Amino acid sequence: MKANSQLVTEPIFLVGAERSGTTVLRLMLDHHPKIAWCYEFEYAVDKVSDEGNFPSLEDYYKWLETHRIFQDTGFTIDRSLSYLQLCHSFLVQKREQVGKKLVGATVHHHFDRLLSIFPDARFIHLIRDGRDVARSCIGMGWAGNVYSGVERWIEAEFLWDKLSQSIPPERQIEVTYETLIEKPIETLTQLCNFIGVPYDEAMLSYAQTTTYDLPDPSLVGQWRRKLSNAEIQLIESRIANRLVERGYELSGLPPLNVTPAMERQLKLQDWWARVQVRVQRYxxxxxxxxxxxxxxxxxxxxxxxxxxxxxxxxxxxx
Structure with missing residues (x-):
């Protein structure tokens, strides 16, 4: 069997909402001497159906031709492989590129579909306060207001609730962005124990080779300083119960009832703001x-x- 067609046993997937700190945690993991990490591995699952059916290989090859993130990996496509083998081959290629023993990947969307390809996968769920995620999505141009900006957080947490019920406890671990930033060594040690490797101080050397700074506790709870009361109320109107379930305290502001008319106006505002960003960008x-x-x-x-x-x-x- 070719090296590319070997199946990866117990790969590790970092899942959670975009803008929840997955990039900085990925850099930490990737700087471990024994761990290789792929970023934004959605190209393995985006074309898999909710029922777990794999796409036509010819259609998949064409789709990957213009997939920026996949094209930037430098991975090759072995057309003799099945879809399942091909997805495994991408992780094998990453592992071989850097010469490390273990391999993992970050997935933000459709990560509930990973089990159809990697049935013995292990999962790290990273969660950040949804109010900070919503605020950050606006800065990326992905949303025009916080009401829409929190949708990525809602989607990720819904998927995690669904997925975590299908995974044995020993194959999943949950950490918060806030703990990672405030207690990085303790949190990374916990993650290394889960993965099965000792903590290595090189995990905090990423700032020397990337544009990302070392953990800064001032980045925790920025919503308190950077969001207006009205914005906080809009977010909490959508996720208050789930914030409490995840261990986050509510603002204490009066609950806001978003009427259908308000929601239509917010969606229109969101659409127009995103259009303006794309026109300015492209x-x-x-x-x-x-x-x-x-x-x-x-x-x-x-x-x-x-x-x-x-x-x-x-x-x-x-």
């Missing part, structure tokens, strides 16, 4: 080309547009 011509090529499903045009968008994103995210 220019009106490319923005319209992206919309029209998808609207009329013109594949060659879509591919050219997607490649231009990817080039802009690569420069922006450097």
């Amino acid at each position: 220019g009106i011509a490319l923005f319209l080309s992206d919309y029209l090529s998808r609207r009329f499903n013109i594949n060659p045009w879509q591919k050219r547009v997607r490649q231009k968008l990817n080039d802009i994103e690569r420069i922006r995210l450097k």
